[in-house]
Amino acid sequence: MSARDRAARLLADRRVPAAATLLGVLLALPSLWGNFHPEDIFFRDAAGLGQILFGTVGDPRHANMLAKDTGVLPWIASEDWQLAFSRPLTTLTHRLDYAWWPESPVAMHAHNLVWFAALLFGAATLFRRWLSSPAAAGLAGLLYAVDDAHGFGVGWISNRNALVATAFGIGALLLHDRWRSARSTWAGIAAPFFLWLALGGGEMGLGAVAYIAAYALFVDTGKRRWLTLWPTAVALLLWAVPYQLGGFGAHGSGIYVTPSNDPVAFLGLAIARLPLLTLGALGVVPAAVAGLLVDHWPAVFVPIAAGILLLVALGSYPIVRASREAKFWSTGAILSALPICAALPEDRLLFFPGLGVMALIALVVRRALTSPHDLGRLRPFVVFSAFALLFLQGVLSPVLLPVRAFGIRGATPWLARAAESALAGHQSSEQHLIVVSAPDLAVGSLMLGVYSSVEGPIPQHTRVLHGGQNGLVVTRVDANALVLRPEGGFMATPPNKFFRLDGMRVGDELQLTAFRSKVLAVDDDGMPTEVEFRFGWPLEDGHLRWVGWDGKRFVPFTPPAVGESARLPPSMTDWSLEELMAQLH
Numbered sequence: 001m002s003a004r005d006r007a008a009r010l011l012a013d014r015r016v017p018a019a020a021t022l023l024g025v026l027l028a029l030p031s032l033w034g035n036f037h038p039e040d041i042f043f044r045d046a047a048g049l050g051q052i053l054f055g056t057v058g059d060p061r062h063a064n065m066l067a068k069d070t071g072v073l074p075w076i077a078s079e080d081w082q083l084a085f086s087r088p089l090t091t092l093t094h095r096l097d098y099a100w101w102p103e104s105p106v107a108m109h110a111h112n113l114v115w116f117a118a119l120l121f122g123a124a125t126l127f128r129r130w131l132s133s134p135a136a137a138g139l140a141g142l143l144y145a146v147d148d149a150h151g152f153g154v155g156w157i158s159n160r161n162a163l164v165a166t167a168f169g170i171g172a173l174l175l176h177d178r179w180r181s182a183r184s185t186w187a188g189i190a191a192p193f194f195l196w197l198a199l200g201g202g203e204m205g206l207g208a209v210a211y212i213a214a215y216a217l218f219v220d221t222g223k224r225r226w227l228t229l230w231p232t233a234v235a236l237l238l239w240a241v242p243y244q245l246g247g248f249g250a251h252g253s254g255i256y257v258t259p260s261n262d263p264v265a266f267l268g269l270a271i272a273r274l275p276l277l278t279l280g281a282l283g284v285v286p287a288a289v290a291g292l293l294v295d296h297w298p299a300v301f302v303p304i305a306a307g308i309l310l311l312v313a314l315g316s317y318p319i320v321r322a323s324r325e326a327k328f329w330s331t332g333a334i335l336s337a338l339p340i341c342a343a344l345p346e347d348r349l350l351f352f353p354g355l356g357v358m359a360l361i362a363l364v365v366r367r368a369l370t371s372p373h374d375l376g377r378l379r380p381f382v383v384f385s386a387f388a389l390l391f392l393q394g395v396l397s398p399v400l401l402p403v404r405a406f407g408i409r410g411a412t413p414w415l416a417r418a419a420e421s422a423l424a425g426h427q428s429s430e431q432h433l434i435v436v437s438a439p440d441l442a443v444g445s446l447m448l449g450v451y452s453s454v455e456g457p458i459p460q461h462t463r464v465l466h467g468g469q470n471g472l473v474v475t476r477v478d479a480n481a482l483v484l485r486p487e488g489g490f491m492a493t494p495p496n497k498f499f500r501l502d503g504m505r506v507g508d509e510l511q512l513t514a515f516r517s518k519v520l521a522v523d524d525d526g527m528p529t530e531v532e533f534r535f536g537w538p539l540e541d542g543h544l545r546w547v548g549w550d551g552k553r554f555v556p557f558t559p560p561a562v563g564e565s566a567r568l569p570p571s572m573t574d575w576s577l578e579e580l581m582a583q584l585h
Contacts, residue, residue: 004369011138017124020138024120024145025113027398030406031155032109037408038415038446040105040157044098060251069512071448071462074441076490076528077499078252086239086248089168089200090161097157108157115163116154120145122170123355129177130219131359132325133366140362144354148397149280151404153348161202166351168198169208176212180220180228192235199239203339207352209236210335218328254497255344265501270341275309277337280347281357283392284308287345295494315385316360318378319367329359344498347404361389419447420454421553422462426545432514433459434535436474436484436548436557437568440495441467459545461514465533468493469551472568476560481534483520487570489529504528514544 010016036044060082067073073081093111101107124141131137153162175191178184195212198205212232216225243249249258259266276294280287293301320326333356340349367375368386375382422433435444444464451458466472471487484490491497503526508519514536521530537543539559548557548568560566 008135011136011142012134013138016138016141017121017128020124020141020145021117021121023142023398024150024401025117027146027401028113028116028151028154028405030402031112031151031408032106034105034109034155034406034408035413036105037156037158038450040108041450042448043094043158044102068510069461071464072445074444074464074467074499075510075512075517076441076496078502081252081499083250083253083256084248085161085203086243086246087161087164087200087202089197090164090202093160093164094157105157109155112154112157112160112163115160115167116150119163119167119170119351122167122174126170126173126355127359127362129174130325130328131362133363136359136362136366139365140358143361143393143397144358146398146401147350147354147358147393148283148400148404149286149347149350149354151401151406152346152408153351155405155408156348159348162204162348162351164201165198165203165205166207168194168201169205169352170355172198172208173211173215176215176232177219180215180222188231192231195232195235196238199235203342204349204352205239206339207336210338210352211332211355214328214332214335217331218324250342252501253499254491254501255495256498257342257501259339259342266342270338273341273345274334274337275305276345277340277350277353278309279305280345281333281337281350281353282308282312282389283397286347287350288347291345291494311381312385312389314378314381316364316382318375318382319360319363323363326360326363329356329363332356333360358393361386361393365390415443415446416450416454418443418554419450421555422447422547423451423454423456423459424554425556426457426459427542429457429460430543431457431459431545432543433462434514434544434546435462435464435554436466436546437472438464438467438549438554439469440493441499442495443467461512463512463514465531466490467496469549469570471570473565474560474568475565476539476562477532478562479538480536481532482539482559483530483532485530489523489527490531491527500527502526 061079064073064077064079064081068075068077093115097108097111123144124137127137127140127144128134131140153159172191172194175187175194179188179191195205195208198208209232212229216229220228222228244260249261250256251258251261257265257269273291276287276290279285279290285293290301290305294305316326316330320330333353336352336356337350340353343349364382365386368383372379372383422435426433438444441464444462444467447462465482466484466486468486468488468490470492473485473487475483475485477483486492491500504519504522505526506519506522510517516534518532518534519528519530520532521528523529535544539546546557546559547554549555
């Protein structure tokens, strides 16, 4: 027996799903030492106060004013900004954590691993049912289990919604298949129920709907197979109607968008984000990193990315053209990627698209190894794609998965050190901490989550005037006011778009405790480029304490004299590897 035949025999073994599950969980075990992310602390504290997790609903304007005044939202956030998700099942799992082990991040991470194990075993079982080759099914299950794209999704406690939604979504797919293939009545009833539970876990449950639609198109052989989608439609309506009537979704953000609220904006984002998600799913480069490369070096990265995607397309085309199961998996992967285009492209969202991608890789590898001679002129592309993707997903991914599962640990210590440097020398809880410059606008609100771990008095308010590592000119116009002019404007740093979609007008003002902002100039998109900040006291008054970011920490900042300006040069943040992994997610 040849080595290839022995490998195929091992991959076809019935124990592969259990082995793949065990391997994936073992590689993700470093997440147990991942500690809390600042958002995990925020969720825990919100639950303790009886607040709704994953955002609030209703008219956001009053809540946003309060959030801006407390520093949870930056001053520049849209008046109607809202990020509210309906995830009751996931919320229940978090509340169990907070009731049973509120101070134990290890226990909460272990809870994540339980959900991860469930979805990995379900995925491996799904491949065995929906791939005609047992060896290809075993390979797909192993590749999915060791996919490093799952690392951050498992390692971040607050991302449990993805695990819950995927676990129940895969269950819905298995039950749907049993209903259609074995004509099982109980499975036909349970499938839409599991789908409804998946959507209750999180919006990512829509990925299961994508595969059910692809199943009707390419797998189901019934004459009226489209009528089999009515249970799925009922489950979808039972989720979607309360979601819309309850006011859930995203508003006012340039990063998150709800398709039903703004379909045109969503279409534009989907066109831009699908290639980034594809690169992440293929293991070429993390989707978040690809987004940064497109933002900063588009002339170099875009042609390279386009070339990579073209090579993979040419390598998989003969298999997809000749095989209905390949059409099913590729269609499911693409359709399941569409809902997650509503959020910032990140690998932690790729649980459902990864199913189709790993199945397709397994089919390409099988074809390249068993019958490459009838591929014609595309044979080199198929062989290259097969071995390149097998190397990325089968060799590099198992190495990177533990690193990425542990990488979340870098966020909280970094923010704690940032908060410690910002509060160094802070004298009174009556003082207002004025942050002239920070790495981005979100840092101010995230630091609030780690203030409790820093010794000494906590500021009455923390005000971040500008977030970004671009250069900044600060001009003193009188005793109480400064004018800030960042190079490229206040929204030049991509993460800042999280807080604003619509433009502003010259003259727009906002009164908060301690200061009033006034927009003096905007760019062609209406985003502010020059803003005056007028305080209730002279800038040297003891009520105000000033700091700015120097690339490593917050340092004291002295406002210039009246009529003079100070320039803060661009400051590239000096990340450690652990911190960089956390920030890239």
